Amino acid sequence: MIRSLHIAAKDLKAEFRTKQMLNSMVIFSLLVIVIFSVSFGDLLGNSKIVTQLAPGVLWISFTFAGMLGLSRSFAGELENGCLEGLKLCPVDRSAIYNGKTISNAVIMFLVEIITVPLFAVMFNYSINGLAGLAIVIILGTIGFISVGTLLSALTVNTRTRELLLPILLLPIIIPVIIPAVLATGKMLANGDISDISGELRLLAVYDIIFFIIAQLVFEYAIGD
Amino acid sequence: MSKKSNQNNLLSILTAVVMLIATYMIFFSLPIMRDESGEILDNSFNIFYFHLPIAITSYLAFFVVFVASILYLKKGTHNWDVLARSSAEVGSIFALLVLVTGSIWAKATWGWYWIWEPRLTTSLALFLVYLAYLLMRQAIEEPEKRARLSAVFGIIGFASVPLSFLSIRMWRTHHPLMFGSQGSGGGGLEGTSLQLTLLVNLIAFFLLFATILSYKVQNEKLQEIITEKKQALP
Numbered sequence A: 001m002i003r004s005l006h007i008a009a010k011d012l013k014a015e016f017r018t019k020q021m022l023n024s025m026v027i028f029s030l031l032v033i034v035i036f037s038v039s040f041g042d043l044l045g046n047s048k049i050v051t052q053l054a055p056g057v058l059w060i061s062f063t064f065a066g067m068l069g070l071s072r073s074f075a076g077e078l079e080n081g082c083l084e085g086l087k088l089c090p091v092d093r094s095a096i097y098n099g100k101t102i103s104n105a106v107i108m109f110l111v112e113i114i115t116v117p118l119f120a121v122m123f124n125y126s127i128n129g130l131a132g133l134a135i136v137i138i139l140g141t142i143g144f145i146s147v148g149t150l151l152s153a154l155t156v157n158t159r160t161r162e163l164l165l166p167i168l169l170l171p172i173i174i175p176v177i178i179p180a181v182l183a184t185g186k187m188l189a190n191g192d193i194s195d196i197s198g199e200l201r202l203l204a205v206y207d208i209i210f211f212i213i214a215q216l217v218f219e220y221a222i223g224d
Numbered sequence B: 001m002s003k004k005s006n007q008n009n010l011l012s013i014l015t016a017v018v019m020l021i022a023t024y025m026i027f028f029s030l031p032i033m034r035d036e037s038g039e040i041l042d043n044s045f046n047i048f049y050f051h052l053p054i055a056i057t058s059y060l061a062f063f064v065v066f067v068a069s070i071l072y073l074k075k076g077t078h079n080w081d082v083l084a085r086s087s088a089e090v091g092s093i094f095a096l097l098v099l100v101t102g103s104i105w106a107k108a109t110w111g112w113y114w115i116w117e118p119r120l121t122t123s124l125a126l127f128l129v130y131l132a133y134l135l136m137r138q139a140i141e142e143p144e145k146r147a148r149l150s151a152v153f154g155i156i157g158f159a160s161v162p163l164s165f166l167s168i169r170m171w172r173t174h175h176p177l178m179f180g181s182q183g184s185g186g187g188g189l190e191g192t193s194l195q196l197t198l199l200v201n202l203i204a205f206f207l208l209f210a211t212i213l214s215y216k217v218q219n220e221k222l223q224e225i226i227t228e229k230k231q232a233l234p
Helices: A002-018 A020-045 A047-088 A093-122 A130-155 A161-172 A174-188 A193-222 B002-029 B043-075 B078-109 B118-139 B143-171 B192-232
Strands: none
Touching: A002 A020, A002 A093, A020 A047, A020 A093, A047 A093, A047 A130, A047 A161, A047 A174, A093 A130, A093 A193, A130 A161, A130 A174, A130 A193, A130 B143, A161 A174, A161 B118, A161 B143, A174 A193, A174 B143, A193 B143, B002 B043, B002 B192, B043 B078, B043 B118, B043 B143, B043 B192, B078 B118, B078 B143, B078 B192, B118 B143
16 A cells, blocks of 8 residues: 555656646646537526536536546656556556556546636536535546546557547446536535435445456556 | 357257247237237337347347456466457447347337437447447457457446446436336236247347357457468468
């Protein structure tokens, strides 16, 4: 566990030196929200429609921005043989996975912390139930990132990795997106945490199942 | 090889016979369906006898992919990879057929081709996952790497499908359960002749799947032999 924290710390340190990924992810997720709010046009005046559309828009922007980060997560290691170096580390292979998951999740959380207030402004929201929303976003992000990191490792050795990752990832994260969108919608519509217990349970189950599967298969995904 | 192809021939003849019986039963031996109030239902319900067996067979196909993927990762035997690949291809065709027959049936009974109903959407999710699986196989050139990576994805994909079903059911809870006639509660399958028809169709489609799969595996192996021979040429 401490070793995976070391790997995560290495990734985050490298990221914060340039902030390249973080900047582009934030700007990208912002752009997604702007494009959506522009294309919905007049509909945004109708608050009933907004409550139905907005959770989906929020999660689309998270997913796309996350995909951007995930596709770089392992591909960035290809330069100068860093991936080989990582594999040579005297640690369990799953420690690499855990470290990468932690660093990806941290970056993703940072993006989300910046995106959510901007989203609230653009869609004229006053966000109630912030704690519940935070739980939904945290659980959803963990599920999304834990599968995404695994698939990022899976596609890193293929020729068309930037193309392949979204194709592989999107069908697999349907079970994250649906409860996350539902729960976000309920929380934004002045819901109580008890209203979303079903969704939260499903998200937690997804997180646990895919975290365990990833532990088991990661060493095959990253190669020898 | 000749023994193997004899087996295949036998299997395909058997499949053809059972398939004919099954189709005959659907079109000629079924009694006229009536609903609770005694109204005669139209024949569109008959597509159900294709639809359900195809659906179950497609799930079976992907279960085969899942098991073969695990066994490939565990044992590293090449044959498991061939099985996984063949089963995924055949299974995707079946999954597509599920969507097609389901849509036709839906159009006839509900008036729409598509409804975001849990089972339909799950079938779609399953189909999409395995399209991604097949695309991924095409994207990787090295045979060993392709086998290993797609085995990993085969496992992840199979695990996601039941979760998809749960999440979609949550999403559309208010939707009535249209397929009620499958269970004991609905007004459909009480008669033995109906159940028998369904059973024969189920067997027929299992056999069809087994036949196509067996041919497919044989094809893949032949293709590998050809590729090897080609590479051996100067």
